[in-house]
Every structure is written in C-alpha cells, then in structure tokens.
Amino acid sequence: MSSSIRYRETTDLTASAVDLRDGLALRFDPTRRLNLRFRLQFDSADDLEALRYARRVMIREERTRGLEWEEPSLEDAVFTINDVSWAALATQAAWCREKIAELVERAVRVRRELVSTSSED
Numbered sequence: 001m002s003s004s005i006r007y008r009e010t011t012d013l014t015a016s017a018v019d020l021r022d023g024l025a026l027r028f029d030p031t032r033r034l035n036l037r038f039r040l041q042f043d044s045a046d047d048l049e050a051l052r053y054a055r056r057v058m059i060r061e062e063r064t065r066g067l068e069w070e071e072p073s074l075e076d077a078v079f080t081i082n083d084v085s086w087a088a089l090a091t092q093a094a095w096c097r098e099k100i101a102e103l104v105e106r107a108v109r110v111r112r113e114l115v116s117t118s119s120e121d
Contacts (some may be wrong), residue, residue: 003108055079
C-alpha cells in the first residue's frame, strides 16, 4: 500500500544556484546558508490536516525538550499548501531533511489512525 502523503526535495543545487567560489574553496564554509525546498503531495484534505497536526506536535516537542546545539527548528520552515522552504545553515541541511522525513512519517501514522478509528465506528 502506498502512502497518501509524500514528499520530494526540490532544492536547486546547480552551479547557478550555488556560489561558484564554493567549488574552489579549500575548506567547507559552515556559515553558508541554503534554501532547502520540498514538494508535498497528498491525496485529500484529511492528509493535509494530518500534516498540520504532525507539524504542531513536533514544534511543541521542540519547545518542551529544547533544541540541541545548532539544531534547526521546524518552526523556522515556511509551509505553503504544497511546498516547504527552509533557510538553514549548510551544516544543518541533513538535520532539516531528517525532520521533513519524520514529519511525513508522523503524518502518515496520524492519517492511518484516523482511518482505522473511523472504520471502527
């Protein structure tokens, strides 16, 4: 069974989007900022609501436990109905990708729980 909520990264990392001097640099610049982009795909309005719910839960968890050193907050990501844009340091990019993946996984679980609850009624 395929998931009703999906995502794919659409970040443009071509030479035109990345400063060409970075290719010639002798060391990695951790202060460089990237604008990560993700495309969200879902089948229904209930899937969108599951994404919103999962995002609120994750932000609440971040606020409760606090963020680790240099951990990006999901609260900083800009969400539209179909896209997520997240300006982050280059050193945080992997962490951002993990959080988006976790967000979608949680939303899929929420959606499955809602389907199983409604079928029991």
